[in-house]
Amino acid sequence: MEMRRNTWSSMMAAAAIAFPFAAHADETVRIGHVAPLTGAIAHLGKDSENGARLAIEEINASGLVVGGQRVTLQLDPQDDAGDPRTATQVAQKLVDDKVVGVVGHLNSGTSIPASRIYKEADIVEISQAATNPAYTKQGFNTTYRVVATDAQQGPALAEYAAKSLGVKTVAIVDDATAYGQGLANEFEKAAKAAGMSVVSRDATNDKAVDFRAIVTKIKGENPDAILYGGMDATGGPFAKQARQLGVRARILGGDGVCSTDVMKLAGPAADNIVCSEAGMALEKMPGGPTFVRKYEARFHQPLQVYAPFSYDAVYIIADAMKRANSTDPAKILAAMPSTRYKGVIGETSFTAEGDLQHGAISIFSYKGGKKVLLDVVRM
Incomplete structure (x- = not known):
């Protein structure tokens, strides 16, 4: 019996030498990602998911240690279809899945209702794309974003239209x-403050395909430009139909329009679009060129808009985890206000509300099938 005990002790000692970390088994933690993966803007959602996935793959490959324990990250990707009701259901699923943080949602209209679910669970939510100012003005300590807001994007676009394009009238x-x-x-x-005359204001919906009635009315008003607030899935066809109906006005759009796919959706009319992105232009981002090469090598498709932002958002959650020395969502959340992270999009730090300390707005046009940077406005 004594011999058997000694043999067993020797085996355990040998195992401890061979596997020094055997007593500290890997912990797997989930990070949620939410965007539309079905519907008209699924290409933008998948682009964002790819960015988050690339970050998680890199972090796992390099090894993440928190509190002396090896941590493996697992992406928990969800599809909210760009629908507010689905967004709250997906948010609750992620809470039930016990994610430690969420990158999402992509749309303002989904990020805002979902944010209450994450607040109740004390889980950090970092939106990669939501620009409506209301998202971070709810008094929640869980809401963050890595893009500028429309309170910055709208004025930057209006200022460029007035000063650089000479726009005096706009629909x-x-x-x-x-x-x-x-x-x-x-x-x-901002347009009115800059001295522009707003000749009309119309509304459509995010599933519209026929804009001829609105475009025909606007044609009669003969504005210098038309601001279209929406995504590329409708903004592209809007610009295309405006061109077909002989509208001379420039088409202005925000980051939702400012994608690679808008060139396919608008056809030759893309050359008439001037749009903004609520962040630094990819070619001006500190890690932009390197990121593009990695992204295209991994996914074999062109980058759209949001992948760099979701990529950095994952790294920011991992950084908070390391600084908190914990995978507890509440402790990760407590570490978020002191974020000072240098990533692909630049240096990220947050205001008390969860907005970027130093935002930038980039203005683009399309020429000959290429997206061309026109200007960068630092906020």
Whole structure:
């Protein structure tokens, strides 16, 4: 019996030498990602998910240690279809899945209702794309974003239209979503302040395909430009139909329109679009060129808009985890206000409300099938 005990002790000692971390088994923690993966803007949602997935793969490959324990991250991807009701259901699922943080949602109209679910669970939510100012003005300590807001984007677009394009009259159309309306409202205020005349304001919806009635009315008003508040899935066809009906006005749009796919959706009319992104232009981001190469090598498709932002959002959650020395969501949340993270999009730190300390707005046009940077406005 004594010999058997000694043999067993020797085996355990040998195992401890061979596997020094055997007593500290890996912990797997989930990070949620939410965006539309079905519907008209699924390409934007998948682009964002790819960015988050790339970050998680890199972090796992390099090894993440929190509190002396090896931590493996697992992406928990969810589809909210851009629908507010579905967004709250998905948010509750992620809470039930015990995620430690969420990258999402992509749309303002889904981020705002979902944010209450995450607040009740004390889980940090970092939106990669929601620009409506209302998202971070609810008094929740769980809401963050890594893009500028429409209170910055609208004025930057209006200022560029007035000063660089010489726009004096503008018609405004929005898609009746929280994002589209929010951008249109902020643009309208800034346009009037800049001395522009707003000749009309119309609304459509985010599933519309026929804009001829609105475009025909606007043609009669003969504005210098039309601001379209919405996403590329409707903004592209809107610009295309405006061109077909002989409208001479420039089409202005926000980050929802400012994608790679809008060139396919608008056809030759893309050359008439001037749009903004609520962040630094990819080619101006500190890690932009390297990120593009990694993204295209991994996913074999062109980057759209939001992948760099979701990528950095994952790293920011991992950074908070390391600084908190814990995978407890409440402790990760407590570490978020002191974030000082240098990533692809630049240096990220947050205001007390969860907005970026130093935002930037980039203005683009499309020429000959290419997206061209026109200007960068630092906020």
